[in-house]
Amino acid sequence: MKSFMYVRAHSVDEATAAHAGRPTSRYLGGGTNLVDLMKLGVEHPETLIDVSRLPLDTVEELHDGSVRVGAAVRNSDLAAHPLVRDRYPVLAQALLSGASGQLRNVATTGGNLLQRTRCPYFQDLGKPCNKREPGTGCAARDGVHRDHAVLGHSPLCIATHPSDMAVALAALDAQVELQGTRGSRTLPAAEFHRLPGDRPEQDTEIVHGELITGVVLPAATAGVPSAYRKARDRASYAFALASVAVVLDIDDAVVRKVRIAFGGLAHRPWRARRAEEELLGDAPTDEAFLRAVDAELAAAEPLPENAFKVPLARNIAVDVLRRLAASRTAS
Template identity: 80%
Template sequence: MKPFRYVRARTVEEATAAHGGRPDARYLGGGTNLVDLMKLGVEQPGTLVAVQDLPLDTVEELPDGSLRVGATVSNSDLAAHPLARGRYPVLSQALLAGASGQLRNMATTGGNLLQRTRCPYFQDTGKPCNKREPGSGCGARDGVHRDHAVLGHSPQCIATHPSDMAVALAALDAQVELHGSAGARTLPAADFHRLPGDRPERDTEIEPGELITGVLLPPTTAGLPSAYRKARDRASYAFALASVAVVLDVRDGVVRDVRIAFGGLAHRPWRALRAEQALVNGPATDDAFRRAVDAELADAAPLRDNAFKVPLARNVACDVLRRLAGAPTAS
């Protein structure tokens, strides 16, 4: 057993000071991913900074209509919150599509964003993995990669990001609030995670020692018809083969606004900007939806065993768009 230092922080400042930006320090929320990785020997922190006691466990409405979700709010509590369910159904649906009820009770908003890939080569210390050990190679590329990326991957890494919640946040134009030694800042949720490039070991744009303190849901997407759909191998407790989060505003048969994000296809939630641009101010028809989604997926580069993900993602996205096009705007 590898010994480690354990600090139970009471304030954000105490937490960031205890972490100190050290490479072997980790923040511990619900522990549903980090503890598993410690058991596997993938993570071997020298310092664990527990953040469960920080005053970040509330969902509050701001004067401008935004909704701030604290970083330690559990996935179950957020999914069931009346304001989240009523204004941002895509987020509630995405949370309920993830993991099991027991895990959702423990998992936190901040921890969900920071969970790492479930690629079996990453989780097995006996296998080569550039994300776990830079320069060791990518065992999945010529190995078992049915569940892996078809968009945005690199020769260094073909892993996908496992979060359902993060896909919904990308589609909602949410902001991630951070606090570190340089103070507070925000990042768009759609830009929070990185593509692998030649640095697959770096999952996010977080600077060393920064702590997620919350997520800000904007008023611009509140109340619009939205939905999350997830295709997976079994009905529950399975990661996405392909998923989609859609926010859609249709008036008089014309797409006034649309936001689309895919999950299960890339190293990060994939915001479908090309498809969005093709749809805005155009007709809300099946043909238009299919052309737009096909344009987004045109750059897909599937591997030997996962080409099925491209038509799967297309069909899931078009079905959600079609259904939402007839949905009334929430009051």
């Protein structure tokens, strides 16, 4: 039994001050990932700062037409919210494809963004893992790596980020709001998570002590046709082998706006900017979709057991683009 301190924060300022003053502290929201890792011995915080009761649990429309989602909003509530279902269907679909209904009832927006990899070597204290213990090695490289990264990985880590929600947020150009003892700031959702590089233990760009207070869904992508597709080993309660979030606007038979993000392929949601550049201003044809997605996936460096992810990601991305284009033409 490992003891730890428990602090129930009554304000954001109180939470960030408590966190910043304790190097091994962790924020506790829904706890659906953190508590599991504590039980496994992967996470061993000296202090848990409970932020679940802070007034960060609302979804509200802002004056400019954007939508702000509090960090404590539950995944189930967010997926069912009329503003999200109507204006950002890609986000509702991504949320509903994640975990189980019971977990979505507990998991929070902020916690979803901060969940850690489900790599089995990260969770096994008997195996070397640079993400868990920097400098020990990456057991997955020469081990079972079927589920691991094909884009953006490094010699130190080939883990993937497990969130479905984060992939949709990256495609929507969402902004993540942070507050710490030195003030507040925002980060684009597509840049919130890091590639492993030489510091795989650092998942995000958060500075110690900062708290996610909310996510802003921009007005610019509100109401634009969008969709999420996830390929996995079973229909429920499984992480993505590959997934894609697409926002696609077509006018006068030309692609006027396109946002594409892949999940299950990298250490973070992979924003497909090369594919977007290829498609912008082009006709929405199957040939154009194939050419753009292939240009993006040309950077893939699959390992022996996960080369299948490249054609899998290609096929689901092209299919989602094709279906969105067809629905736009039909309307």
